[in-house]
Amino acid sequence: MSYYYVVPPRRTVVVRRIALAALALVLGGALLASYALARPVTVEVDGSVVEVPAGAVVADLERMKVFKAPPGDLIAVDGTVAKRGGGAPARLLRNGQPANPAERLYRGDVLISRRGADVPESLEETRLPIAYETSVRGKGSLSTVTRAGRPGVQLVKRGVVSHLVVDSVVLVEPVDEVITRSGPKPGAKLVALTFDDGPWPGFTARVLDELEKAGVKATFFMLGGQVKRYPQIARRVAEEGHLLASHSLGHKYFSKISAGQIKREVNGGRNVIRAATGVTTNWIRPPYGAMDVEAWRVVRASGAKVVLWDVDSGDWRKPGEKVIANTVVKHVTPGSIVLMHDGGGDRSQTVKAIPILVKKLKAKGYVFVTVEELVNAKGVTKAPAARAAAANRPK
Numbered sequence: 001m002s003y004y005y006v007v008p009p010r011r012t013v014v015v016r017r018i019a020l021a022a023l024a025l026v027l028g029g030a031l032l033a034s035y036a037l038a039r040p041v042t043v044e045v046d047g048s049v050v051e052v053p054a055g056a057v058v059a060d061l062e063r064m065k066v067f068k069a070p071p072g073d074l075i076a077v078d079g080t081v082a083k084r085g086g087g088a089p090a091r092l093l094r095n096g097q098p099a100n101p102a103e104r105l106y107r108g109d110v111l112i113s114r115r116g117a118d119v120p121e122s123l124e125e126t127r128l129p130i131a132y133e134t135s136v137r138g139k140g141s142l143s144t145v146t147r148a149g150r151p152g153v154q155l156v157k158r159g160v161v162s163h164l165v166v167d168s169v170v171l172v173e174p175v176d177e178v179i180t181r182s183g184p185k186p187g188a189k190l191v192a193l194t195f196d197d198g199p200w201p202g203f204t205a206r207v208l209d210e211l212e213k214a215g216v217k218a219t220f221f222m223l224g225g226q227v228k229r230y231p232q233i234a235r236r237v238a239e240e241g242h243l244l245a246s247h248s249l250g251h252k253y254f255s256k257i258s259a260g261q262i263k264r265e266v267n268g269g270r271n272v273i274r275a276a277t278g279v280t281t282n283w284i285r286p287p288y289g290a291m292d293v294e295a296w297r298v299v300r301a302s303g304a305k306v307v308l309w310d311v312d313s314g315d316w317r318k319p320g321e322k323v324i325a326n327t328v329v330k331h332v333t334p335g336s337i338v339l340m341h342d343g344g345g346d347r348s349q350t351v352k353a354i355p356i357l358v359k360k361l362k363a364k365g366y367v368f369v370t371v372e373e374l375v376n377a378k379g380v381t382k383a384p385a386a387r388a389a390a391a392n393r394p395k
């Protein structure tokens, strides 16, 4: 029996073995390389061991917030810190050399951080307004703006962040506002009775009855809150020909509340009176007569006209109707504005004082007018408006 045993050519066998070995080498190398690539890298950061993924760069360590040194500060123009950490970032060293954030990390790298440099804030030039002052001059129950205020302008060089000024030049000087107080000065013997803090149930009606009997028109400084509660009384005051005026919404000290609150008090009082009576009034008497410079500004900006008084009847002390009447009669001069009350409590003494003081003042030649008539009667030397005269005719 015979058979063939086919032997491949020797050259072919050698080629195959080399190919196999090469393949094994390539595969093994790739395996090793991928193992090395995937293996985390251990480095030292500011004395601590930190492990980062293979292929990580310096910037990755920054994102991990493992460096201990802080950035520098932003320094204001006066040398204080304007913004902590607002300066240059921390300096990073890798193996003793400045580190580049994009550099790849290798096992055993030593990284150290150093506090960043402080940076001075930059300067800017800007124009700022210079506020004007308001001064109140003189005395008297009325006020007018005798000089309008105007803000000035200054050119300042200042720190962009701290806003601390290092240099400034005034370009335009401010003009201060002047409010001058004075009393009405009619040449004739005119006097205005005014009643505050109403409408008040009971007493406002009795005051109206007495005024009607005496033929006198007066001015009522009403509180918005009271008008809301008793709109029908407010309407009666208007219907009987008296002047409606505001005493604010809630009787707050204007000098103790904010500008925004003063505005609400002024506008609120006026709005409530308008809603209840249809009368739009621009006359206002601030509660307690308390006005500071800010209050003057706010009230003036609202268009309201401030009315105080020069004769305080003292009726709020309740000294008896005779004392009230005598106080008024003694102090009234031509153009006087008399403070009395129809609201705020028991006003029966005020009610009883009205006929007494009206009779005595009429005997002295006085004519009773509203505040508006009094203000408009500036310089009037003879009998005032026909309406006032007619209203004052005894009945």
Ligand code: NI
Residues within 6 Å of the ligand: 196, 197, 247, 251, 287, 288
């Ligand atoms: Ni009052």
